Amino acid sequence: MELEVRHLRALCAIADTGSLHRAARQLGVAQPSLSTQLRRIEQELGGALFVRARTGCRPTPLGRLVLSRARPLVAELRALVTEARATAMGGKGLRIGSTASRALAGWLRRLRRHAQEPTLHMDVSANVLLRMVADGQLDVAFVHEVEGCPLRIPESLRIRVLVEREPQFVSLPADHPAAAKAVVHLSDLAHDRWMIDPSVDGEWDAVRRVLRDAGIDPPVLHGDYHTAANLVAIGEVVTVVQPTSPSRPETAVRRLHGDPLGVRLLLAARTETELEGVYPALVEAYDEVARQAPAYREWLERGGTTPPVPALP
Structure with missing residues (x-):
């Protein structure tokens, strides 16, 4: 096995996070895969690079030596890639x-x-x-x-x-009874269909928690927010929106009482x-x-x- 830049990057991630689990998450790989990769690197170099303990991973003397050489190489390669891309785009x-x-x-x-x-x-x-x-x-x-x-x-x-905290508002059809209010209670929307984009990190978990805390369980559709905006306009759904979102003739953007979602x-x-x-x-x-x-x-x-x-x- 020959050491490659990806191996050096993995060692730096383990040292920086102090954990194989966190390093794997940072690198976007599975923890078993990273553990196997580390064992192979240690076999290639002839000794343990990290001490594994319940409190995490910390470099051994050999690990500190390798890291002292690896960090500058990884940083230089990152700088090279950045500069090369900038040059290719005219700087x-x-x-x-x-x-x-x-x-x-x-x-x-x-x-x-x-x-x-x-x-x-x-x-x-x-x-x-x-x-x-x-x-x-x-x-x-x-x-x-x-x-x-x-x-x-x-x-x-x-x-x-x-x-630090931007409150999320709600978009609803302009002819919805709650649209007449400046501030809408979640209970006003208990019987409406909601549309949420589950591919947005954390969005579905947060909205589900907010609805549960309000004691309501409305029907929920999953889809992107561009589609949601069109469905709100024809009265099919309500949806969470950023407070900077503009109202349209067919829709109304309103604050949620208590600002439960941010x-x-x-x-x-x-x-x-x-x-x-x-x-x-x-x-x-x-x-x-x-x-x-x-x-x-x-x-x-x-x-x-x-x-x-x-x-x-």
């Missing part, structure tokens, strides 16, 4: 990953004003995007973390919190420098869409948890 490419957000358009527009040429990779899974940043496939990722369902954030990433909005990158380069533009873009959403603007003006953006007049 201007900023690779952004994001889950859905109305702030995206304004963010990209502002970045272009500063001579940056962003490319955008969308994914419903925040965990996938974070892993892509850690692996050098993306430069930054703007993601949301559903309350009660923590994301698997690689330890190598730097995080900036845009909004998300944390995060920006992730490998370095603080990368964060500093794009974070201010994201703050401005988010503030812009927050001001344009009447229900959310009213919630903020009445003392909701204000995100770290300029104060609303």
Whole structure:
């Protein structure tokens, strides 16, 4: 067996997380597969690299020696891949990953004003995007973390919190009886069909918990949120939406009583420098869409948890 970069990356992940289980999750592989890989590496190098204990894994003297050489190699290769991709894109490419957000358009527009040429990779899974940043496939990722369902954030990433808790609202047909209210109780929607996208990390678990806590058990359809928006418009379902979502002639976006469901909005990158380069533009873009959403603007003006953006007049 010859050592490869993936083997060195695996050793660094085990050392950084202190656990085969957490390292396997960070690398996106099964724990038995990582354990087998580690045994083969140790056989190749002639000794144990980690001491396994109930409290986790810690490097042996041989392991520390190997890691002292492996870390710079892994870092250099990551830098090489990043620089090569940037050069191939003319040296201007900023690779952004994001889950859905109305702030995206304004963010990209502002970045272009500063001579940056962003490319955008969308994914419903925040965990996938974070892993892509850690692996050098993306430069930054703007993601949301559903309350009660923590994301698997690689330890190598730097995080900036845009909004500590953004309440999630509900979208319902404009002719729904509850649409006449500024604030909707979950009990008002107990007999409606809900549509939830289960591929969004943590979304279904959180909504199911909120419905259960409210003592209701409505019928639930699974599907993407683009389809959900169309079904709301024709009166077939209600669905969870971001508070920045606009109402349409056929739909109404309303706050849920007690704000039972929230998300944390995060920006992730490998370095603080990368964060500093794009974070201010994201703050401005988010503030812009927050001001344009009447229900959310009213919630903020009445003392909701204000995100770290300029104060609303």
